[in-house]
Amino acid sequence: MRDMSFQRARTDEQRGERRRQILATAAAMLIEVPVADLTLTALSRRVCLAKANVLRYFESREAVLLALLEAEIADWIADLEPVAASNGSVRERGDRLAELLATSLARRPVLCDLISAQATVLERNISAETALQHKRAVHGHLGMLVRLAGRHLPELGDEDAAALMQTVMLVAVAAWPGSRPPQAVLDAYAADPALAVMCVDFTEVVRRAVEVTASGLLARES
Template sequence: MLTEMPDAQISLNELARRVGLAKSNVLRYFETREAVLIHLLNKELDSWVDQLSEAHLTATGSAFERADAVASWLSTSLAARPVLCDLISSQASVLERNVSTELVVEHKQAVGRTAGRLQALVRDDLPELSAEDAYVVISHALLMTSAV
């Protein structure tokens, strides 16, 4: 459904219909439509970092050349995942509304774990970066994805 329409147009009724369940059955597992989308966002983020890890870049050259390679690697991989990009862009304005505080906390913790994995990948190619600097790179990449 996310490849067919923006996440804002996806209803819980249509989602339940497509998976062959009653809406009440979907609500047994997910508190709202936004909860379903947050779950999908977490899965997409994990899948993205898994893919990056499997096809890990081994940048060579000067620090500038390696930084440019890492930026290209991240941006190309994100461009190949439009559903992930759409979910990222909806995260604060749509997905984190109409859900429990517990779910938002779980989501933030899951994103933090995924960001930690990505941080390690970035530092493999740019060891000059501190952990905090690598986290800033990741944060900016995701922020720019959200803005685009």
């Protein structure tokens, strides 16, 4: 691949394209390695830029990954938006929403990996300006998710729909790493099958969390 370090982006369009190239490369790398193993050095090599040139567009590795997280959430929402609200009882619609959210998240391992590392890793080496931009972007995405939940379960109202979606994201944060145990833990499960009950099924945990949370929120309003 040609070294792009000798082709400085001079226009806003060129700088935007360079940012997109960096983000696309990071996304491809996260299919191969977890967030913890993606280094700025490896990313710069893969995108054929000097590390200093990557830092022209993002202030740190964490800033790259936060921007990628924002893009991944936007893509997830874009996939959810065309899904029509179903008919049926409140419980039936709630269960179908739970299935939709759980299965769609499970199909997006890069998004789940980034979400699970957001608070503990990705927000630890950024400026206040980057944090502000990121939180504003996430807040906007949350608003879209709230409206989506309300379309499927209008009985919730905005406040409870927001509580539901916040619960979904928090459960995903905990369930994703739990569903990807290291080899030593897998070996322990294999050695003692009785311990396998501790293995986390990501899709099932998220689905059940949405079902129970939605039911509980609706019951409080009745």
